[in-house]
Amino acid sequence: MTALSKKDLGNSGISEFLIHELGAKIEVYPLAGDASARKYFRIVRDQESFVLMQWEAFKSLSDYPFTNIGSHFSKHNVRLPKIIGSRPEEGLLLLEDLGDLTLERKFWESRNQEDSLNFYEQAIEQLIKIHYPSTADRDENCKAFQIQFDSEKFQWELNYTKQHLIEGLCRIQLSDTEKKQLNNIYLEIADRLHEEDKFISHRDYHSRNLMIKLGKVNVIDFQDARLGPIQYDLVSLLKDSYVNISKEIESHLLNHYLDLRTQYITKKINKDAFDEVYQLQTIQRCFKATGSFASFYQTRGDTRYLHYIPDTLTTVLKALDHFPEFSFLKELILRDEVIGVDYNSL
Known part of the structure; x- marks a missing residue:
């Protein structure tokens, strides 16, 4: 060069x-x-x-x-x-200079997922520091305490996908009745997530924002940090569109997180409630990701992210299986105009 x-x-x-x-x-x-x-x-x-x-x-x-x-x-x-x-x-x-080795690159260069496990464990350990000691140190001059994921923000992110993926890229014209159904689902998802206890959230904690230098994981792209549910960052990392973490590794890393959490919060977590919010956050976070990928194409003709849409939508569909009350959103994603699109050919 x-x-x-x-x-x-x-x-x-x-x-x-x-x-x-x-x-x-x-x-x-x-x-x-x-x-x-x-x-x-x-x-x-x-x-x-x-x-x-x-x-x-x-x-x-x-x-x-x-x-x-x-x-x-x-x-x-x-x-x-x-x-x-x-x-x-x-x-x-x-x-x-942290170099060029992202956690994503390490994941794909590894012979198997276990070879990158140590670095994912380190990523969890860095996340713990963000969620707990950083949140406990309530410095109101820190901008992360001045903004939050609330119901309005969660709804905005979901509507971003409606705008750029559903109505934009897929060109679906929703009827007034369908728009109301979708908005009601958005509102319920957003309100339920907003009710969760809030900790500092990195907001974009995925494998491209974690750099490995001299065997240690470093965190970048944290300038949009804000208060939110702990599951937001966990979903960003473990349901990451850029890699395909196995269920076994995902479960191991969630347990690693929950074990480390006890160093800061002694009250035992309700695992069923935690898992439900984790699935709900998967719907919200991953559906928003597909909207971002579509928007890069819609607004600047960037095709590099389009091929991540199908697998990310599949992740959303799997999470929706836990919430039959959101059947309209599942049916919408399953339309040929959405899940059936050959995004690689655009």
Whole structure:
């Protein structure tokens, strides 16, 4: 890969910032971005490397969600990329380079799922730190305490899928009666999840946001953390669209989580109630994921995520088997215009 020139970087202020932080003898390489509008670059200086993140301008490190929440997590030993330098007015953060080995890549490169189990256990251990000590340290200046998954937010996410997948990509025109049926299901799912106790939720805790460096799992992309049910992050990790974790590994990791939880909360959990919320959260979280995948195609012509839709819908259908009262949603997904689409051909 060819290094970028100053001309390639344009008038963004990146070159001047990097020279100020690292000196003139550096090389800049573009990195593939995530599903957001953020841009990433790998900066090489001699035998060292760093990652530059470019996003919207911000006032200060304490005001910027990434650094604000990251500072709170760091107090509780959550492994995160270290901040090397910043220029808020340019939206620039220079970070520790965690490399290219995601948990997703480790999963697929392993000979069998057991070979990646240690790293998934580490991911659970990092999640415990986010859910319990980080939540117990009630710092109201931390932005994760200022927003939450409430009924309105859960409904918004479900309607996002109706907009981008059902009505958008699949071009289904729901009747007024069908819209009412669907909205009633959305409301019940959202209200039931909203009633759960709330802990800090990473919000996007999947295998592409977990980096392995020197055998240790590190957490990235945590800037949207907010209060929510513990099952939200567990579903994100264990019902992840990017991998296919076996039922045996999923069960083992859930038990690992519940065992570690007792270090912070001594009251024994009602496993049946926990499992019911876990299935309910699977419906909500995974259905929203299909809406996101559809929206990337609908809004910017990005086809890379479309092939994840069928298996993710299958995950939703399996969870819906536990809730016969939501039969209309199951019937909607089972329509040929939804589950029968060849998303790879779009």
